[in-house]
Amino acid sequence: MPPRSFPSSAPSAAALLVLFGYLLHVNKATALVCLAAGLALISTWIWKTPLERSTRVLGFKRPPARVMTAGLALGLATAAYARWAQGRPLFPCPLRAFLFISISIGATEELVFRGFFLGRFLDRWRPVAAVAAAALAHAAYKTAIFVPSTALAELALLGGLTFAFGLLLGWWRARNHGVWPCVAFHVVFDFWVYADRTTPWWVW
Amino acid sequence: MKLRGVFVSCLIGVATASLLCSCGPGPNDTRMVEFHCEESLALMNYATWEVSSTGVNGDFAVYLTGPSLFYVLEDKDDGEFEYPYLYLPEDGDRVNLRVAGDLLYANDVVVAIAAKKSKSRNFSEWIESADDAALKGVRLIAFETSAFSNEFEKICRVNPHVSAMADDPNESHTAEQSPRMTPFLFALGTSEEAPLHEAIQRLNASEVRLIFAGDAIDPLAREALKDKSMPNLHRVILCEGQETNEFPASFIQASAITVRDGAGTLNFDQATHLTELHYLTDDENKTLELERLPNPGATRVLTILDRENVTGLERLTNLEYLNPGAGSLSNDELTKLLADHPKLVCLNLTRAEIESLEPLRNAPRLEAVTLGAFAEGIAPDFTPLGALKNLRHIGVSEELESPENLEAIKKACPRAMLYAHDKFCMGSGWLLLFPPLMLAIWFVKTRREA
Numbered sequence: 001m002p003p004r005s006f007p008s009s010a011p012s013a014a015a016l017l018v019l020f021g022y023l024l025h026v027n028k029a030t031a032l033v034c035l036a037a038g039l040a041l042i043s044t045w046i047w048k049t050p051l052e053r054s055t056r057v058l059g060f061k062r063p064p065a066r067v068m069t070a071g072l073a074l075g076l077a078t079a080a081y082a083r084w085a086q087g088r089p090l091f092p093c094p095l096r097a098f099l100f101i102s103i104s105i106g107a108t109e110e111l112v113f114r115g116f117f118l119g120r121f122l123d124r125w126r127p128v129a130a131v132a133a134a135a136l137a138h139a140a141y142k143t144a145i146f147v148p149s150t151a152l153a154e155l156a157l158l159g160g161l162t163f164a165f166g167l168l169l170g171w172w173r174a175r176n177h178g179v180w181p182c183v184a185f186h187v188v189f190d191f192w193v194y195a196d197r198t199t200p201w202w203v204w
Numbered sequence: 205m206k207l208r209g210v211f212v213s214c215l216i217g218v219a220t221a222s223l224l225c226s227c228g229p230g231p232n233d234t235r236m237v238e239f240h241c242e243e244s245l246a247l248m249n250y251a252t253w254e255v256s257s258t259g260v261n262g263d264f265a266v267y268l269t270g271p272s273l274f275y276v277l278e279d280k281d282d283g284e285f286e287y288p289y290l291y292l293p294e295d296g297d298r299v300n301l302r303v304a305g306d307l308l309y310a311n312d313v314v315v316a317i318a319a320k321k322s323k324s325r326n327f328s329e330w331i332e333s334a335d336d337a338a339l340k341g342v343r344l345i346a347f348e349t350s351a352f353s354n355e356f357e358k359i360c361r362v363n364p365h366v367s368a369m370a371d372d373p374n375e376s377h378t379a380e381q382s383p384r385m386t387p388f389l390f391a392l393g394t395s396e397e398a399p400l401h402e403a404i405q406r407l408n409a410s411e412v413r414l415i416f417a418g419d420a421i422d423p424l425a426r427e428a429l430k431d432k433s434m435p436n437l438h439r440v441i442l443c444e445g446q447e448t449n450e451f452p453a454s455f456i457q458a459s460a461i462t463v464r465d466g467a468g469t470l471n472f473d474q475a476t477h478l479t480e481l482h483y484l485t486d487d488e489n490k491t492l493e494l495e496r497l498p499n500p501g502a503t504r505v506l507t508i509l510d511r512e513n514v515t516g517l518e519r520l521t522n523l524e525y526l527n528p529g530a531g532s533l534s535n536d537e538l539t540k541l542l543a544d545h546p547k548l549v550c551l552n553l554t555r556a557e558i559e560s561l562e563p564l565r566n567a568p569r570l571e572a573v574t575l576g577a578f579a580e581g582i583a584p585d586f587t588p589l590g591a592l593k594n595l596r597h598i599g600v601s602e603e604l605e606s607p608e609n610l611e612a613i614k615k616a617c618p619r620a621m622l623y624a625h626d627k628f629c630m631g632s633g634w635l636l637l638f639p640p641l642m643l644a645i646w647f648v649k650t651r652r653e654a
Contacts (some may be wrong), residue, residue: 021632029619035634039641046645054646101633108635111642145632154312 059179135166
């Protein structure tokens with residue numbers, strides 16, 4: 001028997017993560033409280049949900065090879081464009097230790113936003129609304145992190161791109177392809193963009 | 205279920221309240237500005253001549269009033285590179301700096317270019333591809349060669365406020381472009397051979413906000429400057445060998461003046477608007493007579509190198525920022541200093557050797573403190589910092605950067621940002637807690653069910 005549902009747990013956790021992002025460089029203690037509360041809500045749901053269902057909600061399923069390949073290719077193409085737009089060489093060189101952190105963060109963001117949040121939203125809402133809500137939550141989280149030190153135009157661009165890619169990745173997930181193509185996209189993108197960078201201020 | 209709802213509501217309420225509290229009043233001209241650097245950079249403040257070195261993930265804060273000139277120093281394999289950075293108040297209280305080739309980015313906007321002889325490919329390519337909006341964002345170009353006059357002209361066409369600096373005045377593009385320029389910053393030449401006075405005469409100086417005067421300036425240039433009206437001039441940086449009482453009134457009437465090395469004796473009689481003074485000369489034969497200031501109550505920022513050569517410090521009762529310079533500072537002296545300047549919000553003790561932090565308990569308004577060394581043989585006690593409820597920024601110089609000291613400071617004042625060379629896990633990387641947490645829950649659940 002499925003556990004009692006917590007209708008507000010996923011939106012509340014998403015809101016807390018957005019607050020966490022904003023408060024990181026404003027009020028660190030409160031930011032960590034928000035993160036702890038958000039993770040506590042997610043953990044509670046995972047704890048109370050049977051393993052089989054929680055892995056399904058998180059999107060842990062074998063994806064079609066073509067979708068996985070598309071995720072990898074799109075991640076690579078997007079990263080190449082990002083490097084070109086930033087005036088950096090196409091190939092990252094030399095590689096730095098931060099690449100391990102960057103790909104871990106990319107994978108984790110996908111597990112949280114396209115995995116947990118989108119999975120929970122898909123359980124209760126129509127796919128279009130669920131995909132849009134998860135993309136919006138991800139874009140808000142990313143934008144909130146940069147609010148203290150980024151110009152408005154840049155924030156709008158960051159939020160818009162994150163939302164747009166969130167819609168695409170969410171669509172893959174909603175078509176029952178699981179979370180792994182999204183993870184592949186984000187990992188390849190972060191690897192190619194950040195492999196030659198030292199740790200940015202907004203990570204540590 | 206109810207308890208859980210109450211708990212979540214309380215958390216969201218607290219977070220929302222914090223968010224609202226953080227949205228204080230709008231920006232003003234006097235502020236602590238935090239710098240974040242993605243790479244290992246050092247930032248030299250031209251007003252105070254202090255270098256803020258960063259670690260790999262270094263952040264630091266600087267007390268600023270209005271436009272300020274910095275050099276961003278990048279230590280590369282093929283030598284050290286310098287990028288001039290002109291801070292403007294619209295950059296806000298947090299600035300993220302990064303460099304890419306010849307370009308310096310502040311908050312992801314190209315604000316400065318270092319056009320080097322050997323390393324200018326990025327500059328030319330960027331100029332070719334940049335649109336007008338991007339070109340308008342450029343504030344300052346440092347030239348090492350005159351090979352880029354076409355590129356500079358392209359920027360000047362859309363951005364007459366752009367400023368230029370050159371080590372060699374013969375390379376100074378400011379002189380060539382001056383008829384159409386109204387730069388924010390005007391860097392005076394360093395050689396008598398340069399036809400500087402002609403450039404000054406042609407210069408539309410109405411928008412000049414900052415003057416950087418290098419070495420000796422020839423008499424013709426001085427004469428040309430006398431007739432220049434610079435109504436917006438905010439900051440003047442005077443260096444080496446200048447008798448400042450010979451400068452035009454517009455210099456002395458600037459609101460922020462830096463005097464460095466042997467820059468002569470300041471004639472304060474006309475310094476009616478002086479809100480910020482950085483007196484960075486320790487010549488024993490020169491005394492800084494602050495009692496001669498016609499309006500001492502106006503001065504809010506003061507840096508001195510040596511208190512022995514300063515008189516009338518107690519008359520500056522409205523100081524908000526003070527760097528009292530080098531030398532030992534006993535508890536009694538520090539107590540008197542704080543009593544004389546009850547409005548201090550930022551105290552920079554980088555060069556001072558203090559006996560203890562106890563006197564700071566009497567300065568509840570302090571928002572920022574930079575700590576230097578303690579007197580020899582005294583074990584630092586940081587607990588008095590905990591009594592400062594408004595303290596938000598703590599800078600630590602290298603003398604105090606042991607892990608034990610940093611830990612003790614964080615423990616004494618956990619709410620303040622600590623600027624040192626250690627690494628803080630405080631960014632979005634915290635989200636990495638999610639995967640191990642999820643795995644741990646599944647592991648425990650599986651074991652229990654088994």
